[in-house]
Amino acid sequence: MTATAQASSYQRLREHLAYLKLDTAAEQLSQELDLATKDKLSATQVLERLLELEVEATQARRLRGRLRWAHYPVHKTLTDFDFDFQPHLDRQVVAELSTLRFMEEHRNVILLGPPGVGKTHLAIALGVAATEAGYRTCFSSATDMVQALQAAHLEGLAQLKMRNYTGPSLLVIDELGYLPLDQTSANWIFQVVSRRYDRGSVILTSNRGFSDWNQVFADQVVAGAIVDRLLHNATVLNIRGHSYRMRAHQEPATPKGGRAVVR
Numbered sequence: 001m002t003a004t005a006q007a008s009s010y011q012r013l014r015e016h017l018a019y020l021k022l023d024t025a026a027e028q029l030s031q032e033l034d035l036a037t038k039d040k041l042s043a044t045q046v047l048e049r050l051l052e053l054e055v056e057a058t059q060a061r062r063l064r065g066r067l068r069w070a071h072y073p074v075h076k077t078l079t080d081f082d083f084d085f086q087p088h089l090d091r092q093v094v095a096e097l098s099t100l101r102f103m104e105e106h107r108n109v110i111l112l113g114p115p116g117v118g119k120t121h122l123a124i125a126l127g128v129a130a131t132e133a134g135y136r137t138c139f140s141s142a143t144d145m146v147q148a149l150q151a152a153h154l155e156g157l158a159q160l161k162m163r164n165y166t167g168p169s170l171l172v173i174d175e176l177g178y179l180p181l182d183q184t185s186a187n188w189i190f191q192v193v194s195r196r197y198d199r200g201s202v203i204l205t206s207n208r209g210f211s212d213w214n215q216v217f218a219d220q221v222v223a224g225a226i227v228d229r230l231l232h233n234a235t236v237l238n239i240r241g242h243s244y245r246m247r248a249h250q251e252p253a254t255p256k257g258g259r260a261v262v263r
């Protein structure tokens, strides 16, 4: 091939890649071709390398999109979590959850305990891990979810909004129980939980034990129905340690129960 023919073939290849929106491959083409000449790579090897770069860029872009959509308030990982600070939290249970088998089994995860013990941290870390594994996830505080559904309802858009909470493979509902929930709010939570029942996972955090839920919900029947569906297939982690936020002001955690209960 003459140098001119080669140059126009290169140009057309770049145009094809750009037309197909294979932007990374288009950008990397020149560099990859130089490398191919230098390392005497076969046509198959060059194509494989080029498409691998494109696949990696696409995966990273989709992950960013899923993370943006999920609305995690901060980025937390299990690696950031100091298990030594919560000696009664069963690492094995958390390690099992981190395999994400609970997602395949549509199992729920309930994180209970007083403020500051890392419930939200663990919920976000598991949610982020699921998002990285390719699942669509969504994070919301219980209050925000209820308010968003009620506001949508007033505009006649409740069913559309509901899909935000029922569509994703994982829904993280944070801070149930910080504020009491009236009948309407309880109904929204019931609808979300029952529609997800056996179809997707919920991670829920609460500073109240189940026995206190009758104080959280105005409607006891609905409260019972919510607990029933959430617990049907759930891993419950009851963290009874000290607040991490207050750690500078405290003695190290003393052994006082707080064992993980796996159902």
Ligand code: ADP
Pocket (backbone or CB within 6 Å): 076, 080, 081, 082, 083, 085, 086, 113, 114, 115, 116, 117, 118, 119, 120, 121, 122, 205, 244, 245
């Ligand atoms: P909770 O939801 O139980 O009230 P958070 O998860 O919000 O508590 O934790 C409060 C803060 O302390 C967060 O910044 C969190 O990342 C951090 N934190 C809590 N527990 C730990 C821990 N064991 N290791 C590292 N950071 C922790």
Ligand code: MG
Pocket (backbone or CB within 6 Å): 116, 119, 120, 121, 174, 175, 205
């Ligand atoms: Mg929290």
